[in-house]
Amino acid sequence: MKKNLRGSIGMAVAVLGLSASAVVPALAATAPTYTIDSTMVNDLTIKAANAPTADITMGGSSFVSNLLTPALAHYKAINTEKSVAAYDGTQGSTNGRKKVTGAATPALNVGFSDFPLENSGSDTFTYTVGSGLASNFAQLPVALGGVAITYNVPALNSSALQKLLAKNPLTLTGAQVGKIFAQKITKWNDASICATNKTLTVKVKVGNKTVTQCALPNETIHVVSRTAGSGTTYMFKDYLSKVDATDFASADSAVFAKTTGIDIPTVGNSAAMATQIDALDNSIGYVEYGFAAVTPGVNVASIVNASGVAVQPNATTVAAAAAAKTGFAMDTLAHRSLNNLTGKTVYPITGYSYAILLKEQSNRNNGITAVKVLDYLTHQGGAGTAGRPFTKAGTFGQDYAAVTGYVALPKSIQTLARNILLTVKDSNNAVLLNTSN
């Protein structure tokens, strides 16, 4: 009898032990821990021995140009050794992704793109280390921005109507925006648009009576699109796929295709979009929120968000959207998307722009510079956020956000960015982001 009990207890212990040895590492794999060096918060410098032989290159999306250019200039001023070249925003998001991939010496050290690498479409790659995108590339959010809907309706330019619009800007629901850009709603005085803008009325003489009617004219809506490959289009179409799934199946950066007899002109960037909207009567288009913030005379529509509140894009509403996102992760579009979140002050067309670099940096010094610069770019130093923070020590990249037409990354995203940077290693598997480097 004692023998049997001892045997069964021994069996039980063995089984427990075996299963524990399987379960515990599995648990550990799903919750990686990183040792975050707490002194890294104030680390801006690169040790002389680790400086690259030539400035490292960063380029790609134009969306982030206005943030990166002053931020990188400040970083270079601190590091009198070689560090980073001026940001090249002329290449576009597509080149930003393509030029980072490939062998040990990519054409760009860090690429910037409004949408991250996907293993599909024009982004299919063969990998050298491990399998799957995530094993080979570190992709992290670096800038937070939004898309503003801009329009030009000459009939609304009378001073009386301008006064009304100043109090209650032209408002569109998400579904209406979708239908407009799919050319299903074709006239400005469509019943649904007039219904959303009940205060926008004029008094018109019909026969002998004076009638109050919708101020929006009976004119065809001219949609203007960006050229193919635009990250702004991508962010916008992701939103449209959520509010008007029948017309927009998924997010992409293709031009808006026409579905009626009305052609859709394409323009190269936000400035060209503004010029075109200005010159074309009854037109509607979309620009980066930062552009609308710095350009006077751009009419921006209010969009009804998922909580039913009509909001204008501004720093507060865009930040609210970023804050409202739970469970952000880089792996899928659904996890990355900030569009159409619920919250009273949330602006519904919002998103991040990303930086991409190889996880295995064959050139150690280039790698150290790249991760340090990206760490600098994705954090706020907290030293002097009002006025001109640039000359103060401890100014980090995101301190420039508010003054360049962007919104600073939320703290959780800043930490996430650092976590991702900690996975970038050299060919000897040593982590590059380190205060001792």
Place this chain on the structure above:
Amino acid sequence: MPMDQSTTSTNAAGDLSNVSSSPKFNLAARGDGRYNIAMRIGQALLAIFIIVFFGSIIIQSIPGWQSAGFGFFTSTDWSNADFKFGALSLIAGTLVTTFIALLFAVPVGISAALSIQFLLHRRLRVLFSSLVEVLAIVPSIVFGVWGVAVISPWTQHTLEPFLRDISGGAPPFQGEIYGIGLLLGGLVLGVMILPTVVAVSRDAFAMVPQTLIEGAYGLGATRTQVLFRVALPAARRGVLGAVTLGTGRALGETVAMATILGGVTNKFPSSAFDLGATLASTIARDFLEATGSQVGALGSLALILTVIVFVVNYIARKIITRQAVTL
């Protein structure tokens, strides 16, 4: 610059190449052997330059033909980002805008050149020709933005509705009015090539022998007859050269057209009011984001453009030669 060149085989004065075949004059040819060798080498170098230049255009275009096949010419579906390569709408857009540009620039330009050369006081000629040539030095992007910001409101509110009304909506003047589009593109292009047409035509008119003109006046011709029946025919080779140069510029304009035409690459134009695109403007627009076979497709567009320029020049030269023979 006058485009005359001898297409017959008579030698220019001072040319000794025929002479050297005669034994008596071998001395001269032999004595300048180095010069002749230098000329032969020079010709070879120029030939190499031409072959390398145009050869590279052909080679770069091959990936485009391979991926799209003959559909390149017959399909109107061009979308570089989606790897669709039907260039028909681009070819049509190029031809339409160039045609409209010539419709404006040829009558206005030749008449302006006639005015400057024959109707203005001698002292005013330099001033007015310099004025017209100021148009030649305006950067193309300025034309593009000026076209969209300043002129498209006029075409949108005035010109295009007017054309639609007087033609009753007949084919070239139908459809939606955007202000920008092929018509505005053609007009701005016409303004851009105007200085070339005026300057080169004026040079051609300046070279008409004074005796011819005075003789015509002496026979009792009116001013108009002198201009159109004496000066213009006498200068027609130079004038045709002017038009050819202008056409070449119109065919190849990139930046201004990229801004003004609206960049619609997937439909065959059915109206002058339509949006569209040209070969050159599409190359400029799609180039920075193109990779792999997309670059090859743009190379194919470059090849088509080059071929069109050569064809235009060939036609112009044939017209000149035919006129010379019948004269």
Place this chain on the structure above:
Amino acid sequence: MTTMTSNMPETDSRLDLQQLMRQKYRRRVIVGNVILAFVMAALVVALIPLLSIVISVIDRGSKVLSTAFLTQVQQDPFAFDPYAIGGIWNAIVGSLVMDGIAIGAAIPLGIFSGVILSDAKGKIGTTIHRIFDVMIGLPSILFGLFVFFVLLGPVFNNAYSGMAGVIALTLMSIPLIAVATESAISAVPPTLNEAGLALGALPSRVMWNIKLPAARPAILTGVLLALSRAVGETAPVLFVIGQSREANWNPAAEQSSLPTLTFQYLQGFFPSQREAAWGIALILMTVVFLVNLTSRIISARSQRG
């Protein structure tokens, strides 16, 4: 000239004949004057868009001009300081360096090519001549594409370089100068050539000492035309020189140029950049206008002399 139609009845008196002739003459004159009015009107029509653009450029461009604008390098403005665009010195230097080297190289190469063209006979020679004529009118973007495809990889290692722009501009200018040289040479009076040959000079001497000096004013006109074209062109250099914000006197470095900066700024993010673009256009147009005027005066003077 119009011929008189001979449909006069035999029995007309001399007075009727004179009346008929006067009528026909008057009609010719009136029609002629109407056509003349149209012809002069064409000059006016040609000048209207000119006025519109020049007024726009001067009006918008003069607002941004200042010594600081010309002497400082380009800066990037921020949202709270949107007018801190600095100046255009980097583009001025870039244009000076690239255009200077390009024309400097294109002049001897172009003149040499022109001499070769004038000597070229036979099928091959004529073909080369004809192709060069076509190359003058070839779209400038093709030269930029050539440099990008053929040279940027092997020679420049895929890096932006001012020298790539120089090569594109040089290649673009050579046919222009060559054809101008060739027509100037063939326009030299044959008596001069024959006199030289009769004195026993070799053809190379005739070329160097007689034809070229006689053709010099026309060659100069061609050179100035090529220069003004090179200064104002965006397309050949747009893809290959980059967008440097520093004033690099070293031509091999990344460069900026006046037309490419105008292109960049006209689509710039900040309104201050878009306004500055008109200022650059104004400077560009003034410089090229002066170059053109100089060439006009030189050629007018040489025709008189």
